[in-house]
Amino acid sequence: MGQYEQAAHIRRAKRRKRIEAMRGRMRRNALVSVTMLVVSASALAVGVRETGCAHADDGCAPAMVMPVKGGIVASAFDGPAQVWLAGHRGIDIEAQEGTTLVAPVDGSISFSGKVAGKSVVSIVHGAWTLTFEPAVTSLVVGSRVRRGEPFGTVSGTSDHCDGTCVHWGMRAAGRRYVDPERWLHAQRVMLVE
Known part of the structure; x- marks a missing residue:
């Protein structure tokens, strides 16, 4: 040959x-x-439905915590109808350069580096990937992170709100983007009679 x-x-x-x-x-x-x-x-x-909870001490708590302590959502999720269409695939949280980021949920660092010139850090939690930009971390890929503990800082520029926020995106293994803010509210699944 x-x-x-x-x-x-x-x-x-x-x-x-x-x-x-x-x-x-x-x-x-x-x-x-x-x-x-x-x-x-x-x-x-x-007849299952999700309901809000009045108290977290009755076993009802948010699935995740805000990655910026006391963070305020500057721009809400606006997911596209199809993954290739335009949309806002996450939320923008008010944050200045150097702001500490905490892990919303237990997981491990799955990516740390540049994407299209922006600093990006991703955390994998089961079938979910949580991505933060602009963000940097000193942790190596594979490092475990615990809910509520620092994993990185806001650093660099962003095409979302240059220098005033961090973008938090969340997607399932099947590439479907979801609203991260949804997981910040206490919910209980219950049967409706």
């Missing part, structure tokens, strides 16, 4: 691997979507 035939063979093998990986992701995403649909339909069938 000549040099050019061997290179073409390698390219075809890599392309087959990429296609198989894509098919696997599509199957997993379809399974997750069907599972979520079944769970949602089941919840509606039995």
Whole structure:
């Protein structure tokens, strides 16, 4: 086999691997979507609803904490109808350069570096990825972080609100973006009679 035939063979093998990986992701995403649909339909069938809680001491507490102590949301979530369409895929929280960021939930650092010239830190928690920009951390990828403990600082510029905020995005493994602010409110799931 000549040099050019061997290179073409390698390219075809890599392309087959990429296609198989894509098919696997599509199957997993379809399974997750069907599972979520079944769970949602089941919840509606039995009358499950989320309600606010008056007190956290009765076992009802927010799933996550605000990454900026006393943070104020400057710009709300406006998720796109499709992942490739325009929208605001997170929330902007008022924060100045050097503001300490705390982990909203237990997890581990999954990324720390530059994306499109902006400093980004990501935390993975189960199937969720929480991303903060502009942000930096001294922790290495794989480091565990605990809910409410510092993991980094606001640093750099942002195309969201240059120098006055940190953007917090949150997405599921299937690439679906969700509103992080939703997880900051105490909720209880209960059956409706």
